Amino acid sequence: MEASITNFLLLFAAVAVGWLLGRLGRSKAPQSGAPPDDSASYYKGLNFLLNEQADEAVLTVVNELPVRLETLPTHLALGNLMRSKGEVEAAIRIHQNLLSRPSLPREELHKVHLELARDYISAGLLDRAERLLRDLVEESPGYRNEALEHLRHIYQTEKEWEQAIAVAMRLLPKRGWLRRGSDKGPVATQVSLCHYHCEIVERLLHEGDLKGARRELAKAQQYEPGSLRLGLLSAQLSLQQGRSSEALSCLQDLLRSKPAWAMHILPMFKKAFAEVGGAESYMDALARLGSATDSSALAVELAGSIARLEGRDAGREYIRAVAMRRPTLRTLSCWLELSGDEVGPAAAQLREVIEEILATRSIYQCRQCGFSGRKLHWLCPSCEQWGTIAPIRGTQGD
Numbered sequence: 001m002e003a004s005i006t007n008f009l010l011l012f013a014a015v016a017v018g019w020l021l022g023r024l025g026r027s028k029a030p031q032s033g034a035p036p037d038d039s040a041s042y043y044k045g046l047n048f049l050l051n052e053q054a055d056e057a058v059l060t061v062v063n064e065l066p067v068r069l070e071t072l073p074t075h076l077a078l079g080n081l082m083r084s085k086g087e088v089e090a091a092i093r094i095h096q097n098l099l100s101r102p103s104l105p106r107e108e109l110h111k112v113h114l115e116l117a118r119d120y121i122s123a124g125l126l127d128r129a130e131r132l133l134r135d136l137v138e139e140s141p142g143y144r145n146e147a148l149e150h151l152r153h154i155y156q157t158e159k160e161w162e163q164a165i166a167v168a169m170r171l172l173p174k175r176g177w178l179r180r181g182s183d184k185g186p187v188a189t190q191v192s193l194c195h196y197h198c199e200i201v202e203r204l205l206h207e208g209d210l211k212g213a214r215r216e217l218a219k220a221q222q223y224e225p226g227s228l229r230l231g232l233l234s235a236q237l238s239l240q241q242g243r244s245s246e247a248l249s250c251l252q253d254l255l256r257s258k259p260a261w262a263m264h265i266l267p268m269f270k271k272a273f274a275e276v277g278g279a280e281s282y283m284d285a286l287a288r289l290g291s292a293t294d295s296s297a298l299a300v301e302l303a304g305s306i307a308r309l310e311g312r313d314a315g316r317e318y319i320r321a322v323a324m325r326r327p328t329l330r331t332l333s334c335w336l337e338l339s340g341d342e343v344g345p346a347a348a349q350l351r352e353v354i355e356e357i358l359a360t361r362s363i364y365q366c367r368q369c370g371f372s373g374r375k376l377h378w379l380c381p382s383c384e385q386w387g388t389i390a391p392i393r394g395t396q397g398d
């Protein structure tokens with residue numbers, strides 16, 4: 001019920017604004033040769049809209065309302081309204097009708113082109129949208145950046161990273177790189193560029209083209225030096241090249257500089273360590289890192305390592321101290337596990353429940369929109385921002 005009232009108000013507002021703009025435009029026109037009164041078509045179209053007869057409203061406006069500079073806002077408002085309601089075919093019909101009238105000024109035609117491209121994107125006709133947008137980039141300085149942004153988004157959706165890079169480069173300001181905190185748009189473009197190169201690095205690593213991967217990594221580096229994803233990929237490349245010590249030192253730096261990501265970095269760190277040092281030096285390395293971060297995942301890993309090397313009691317004592325200081329589901333479950341039979345069957349059941357929660361709850365969350373899940377997405381599937389998803393912290397997190 002509430003949604004239908006909102007729709008009604010939206011429809012009414014859009015058409016009323018169009019009508020008013022049309023009237024105002026006409027009032028400024030000279031008396032001689034003034035265009036004919038279009039009120040009848042407006043009212044007819046408006047009635048259809050109020051009766052939720054979108055098709056008839058579109059037909060009325062397309063067939064009966066002449067296309068002139070003064071009536072253009074109404075045509076555009078109705079077209080955009082149709083697209084926002086999901087009536088993409090109707091929106092396309094309205095915008096195509098406008099393009100068939102070459103009497104409109106060039107700049108206005110470009111605006112219609114852009115709206116039609118948006119219709120095509122909404123309809124999933126990305127090839128058609130791409131052609132329109134490419135023409136706009138070359139022909140319309142006024143809509144160049146908007147068209148480039150849409151193109152970047154299309155290539156990103158289709159995972160055509162090389163094309164996305166070429167377009168994003170054109171969106172960057174000519175002079176120098178920007179830092180986080182400066183103008184938002186270009187900085188977001190730089191972050192995107194870093195991730196586009198990282199996507200290519202992942203593909204090359206998968207294909208075993210290690211030289212190519214290193215080259216791409218260097219390119220990514222210039223856009224967001226020190227990023228976590230770059231560090232992880234760099235370590236992975238070193239591992240694939242058989243340079244375990246190099247990978248290890250890179251991962252150790254990451255664990256120190258980005259402790260909130262310890263849970264994510266740890267598995268690769270463990271793998272790299274297995275190729276270089278023994279169990280004892282692994283335990284020492286974890287202990288050094290443990291004093292610098294408050295990661296539950298790291299504390300649990302260290303407790304297990306202590307239990308294996310120095311006995312279960314030592315492991316339990318360590319995790320007990322950690323859990324008393326900062327209780328989380330992970331540390332409590334580990335404490336119960338290392339306590340063994342001493343704590344009785346109730347505690348064993350409690351641990352089972354905790355483990356079930358840990359196995360099903362979200363691990364990552366987007367700082368921008370709140371989207372959460374168990375898989376790390378570098379590009380948030382909900383708000384489509386790069387690098388906004390991070391591990392969840394706190395009692396139920398790391």
Ligand SMILES: [Zn+2]
Binds near residue numbers: 368371380381383384
């Ligand atoms: Zn998001």
